[in-house]
Amino acid sequence: MEIDELYQTIILDHSKRPRNFGELPPPATRGEGYNPSCGDEVVVFVNRSPHGTIEHIRFTGQACAICMASTSLMTTQVKGKTVAEALGLKRTFIDFLTQDAAPAAGLGNLQALGGVKKFPQRLKCATLGWHALEGALKNCAD
């Protein structure tokens, strides 16, 4: 069934046992994502190393399985990346979900969210944590 494409095992696993769940104290910066259609909220906390890479990342929130899993997978993928690399991955991920023939190179486990392509009304769920990440990175003072 199509539903199994949406809720792949890895998605259900990450939604029930989200990785990097919790807060980071200041000076970590934070970014918020809010979905007005369901009230879902995600907050992403980021610490950058002196070299400008993402050293620590955690998130909190209450959201649907797609949103929780996408945010959880995101935190595992962007750790250690530079801001530019992380934002590049965000673009690749969103292109992958919204464009028919977009390359999946570099997405790793995030490809498990490919089922969202058939459920466009869930795109916001799959990208909420990524918008929160972008907010957290913007809030980092250089």
Next chain:
Amino acid sequence: MGPDSLAAHYRDDFPILNQKVNGFPLVYLDNAASTQHPTCVIDEVARYYREDHANVHRGIHALSTRATKLYEDARARAARFLGAASAESIIFTRGTTEGINLVASSWGTANLGPGDIILITEMEHHANLIPWQIAARRTGASLQYLPVTGDEGTIDWSLLERRLQTDPIRLMAFTHISNSLGCINPVREICATARRRGTVTLVDAAQSAGHAPINVQELDCDFLVFSGHKCCGPTGIGVLYGNPTLLTDMQPYQFGGEMISRVTYESADWKPGPHRFEAGTPHIAGAVGLSVALDYLETIGMAAIRANDHHLGRLAYEALSSLPAIRILGPKIERAGLVSFQLGNIHAHDLVAYADQFGIAMRGGHHCNQPLMRKLGLQATARASFYFYNTESEIDRLVEVLQAAIQYFGV
């Protein structure tokens, strides 16, 4: 009334229900958001466009005369449906939301001021909440709430009596049937209490107008609003009933064509009656369709529809109660035909997406009740809402699919 007696008679009037969604027969349980249309409504709207359409109230020619007659007949039809004494007290709007905005703007601006209190309940839909926030901000009045207690959504209405005795409450605006709790508020008693103190009342009948008999003279309310598309009518058409005395003193809400009597470059005079509140070309086809929808509902009988609703609501409540870790909002008894719930830790959007894969259409979200959801410690719930064309076996099917969802997601 036997089980499914209304569905057995009337379900076939709704062609849209006879389809498969994702390979399964459609089970449409999102009626609180919008109901479906019987063939007679679809046909009449099409017939109107094929045969009678022209602009209303301004043409001398035959088509305009016919369109005007249909439009004004629809107004009279809506008046009869609501038990209003005169068609003059019926204003066509885009829907419930516009009706409330009209009252908040026209009546509110002229009648509210600093020190005045607008009283609403904590269970109001955003449409009966935000217009009053804005009216309060504009006029210096204060917006206050009658509290809702617990998941059952109980309101202690005796508070209203006490507050009316001591506080300058100018308006009491409240919902007849809550779209998220399914509870039924005692409209007649509330209006009587308010009337004794000279407090103006507004009833949000969005969830009740197509579901129960309504008579504005018996309820003795000042304003009552509903939407056509929640009672078998088209979208984009709704009704505002207004107490004639109050309407006479109210200023227009929007300005332009159709609502004026005499215009100079310097000023304009307004038409009397409801037309003053209907600037611009109205949704004529919508009114025509709504009129046929109201005929149709009354053929079935509003009391029969209400009984059927309550039967399905009670049945669904009982059936869903058997599921593990379910939290159902609203009262156990005296429940309208909708059930909103949280199933374990399964997020409403996941649950609704899952049910959709089996052809079941439900709503998942905050139901435009964000403050209430927050108060109850919920973000979103799933909601199954019924109409007379729904069957008992559809409720069985819902329970089956929810059981499968519990297996799928775990609770």
